[in-house]
Amino acid sequence: MRNQLNVDWSTLPIPIDDGTLKHLQGKKLPEIKLNATDGAEIDLSLLKGLTVVYAYPRTGRPDEPVLDGWDVIPGARGCTPQSCAFRDHFTELTHAGVDRIFGLSTQDTAYQQEAVKRLELPFSLLSDDRLIFSGTLQLPTFHIKGLTLLKRFTMIIRDGTVLKIFYPVFPPDQNAAEVVNWLHINLSWKKARHVNNVPGLFACSTPAATTRMLLNSPASSCGFRRQDRLRYGHSRTADRPCKQRIDHRTAWRRQER
DSSP, X not given: OOOSSOOOGGGSOOOOOOSXXXXXXXXXXXXXXXXXXXXXXXXXXXXXXXXXXXXXXXXXXXXXXXOTTGGGSTTTSOHHHHHHHHHHTHHHHHHTTOOEEEEEESSOHHHHHHHHHHHTOSSEEEEOTTOHHHHHHTOOEEEETTEEEEOOEEEEEETTEEEEEEOSOOSGGGHHHHHHHHHHHHHGGGGOEEETTEEEEEEOSSHHHHHHHHHTXXXXXXXXXXXXXXXXXXXXXXXXXXXXXXXXXXXXXXXXX
């Protein structure tokens, strides 16, 4: 029995981008229902808001031997570390605006339910065991020991349309953090909040985003200097600058609470 979480990624072959998922960027997903481990039927095309779906080949079990040749397939190893990473980053992802997270594989629901329970995942896994979803979207797969398995990739979906594709994914245990970072950089302005209860002054999801927002805020009628707006902030609802100094890192941490 080997440890499924402690993996030396430097000893494994690195997957390459073969271009098989370029057609998904900006694509509206088809109306296909997938069985979830919580008993629901999920149609990703109908979900509103932000959805993250990470596709993986297959999770193993501690009491089962690894498939022969598994570690020599680029990108095959790491399904358990990837799932655990999304579990551990679950709160960060929801704070970044994600409404729901799913794992996706071609394993059947009963097999996936064991993984959800054993790994204590706070989200459901989706089964494409009939390969309808994979076939319709022409998702990349590979074959081993009579099994058809998905290559590893992650989708960020907004209102049923693919917003972002991560492919290839390596190492798998860093994928959840990559998704969090991408959301902060690209969608942080949509989650702007007031800083220190000052009307018109906002903090975004990262200190850098907050700084960019302050730099680009409109000048006031009193001609408050651009560099001073960066230091002190500026109220868009008054004709004078806010005298309250802003610590951007403190504002960012306050938002995360």
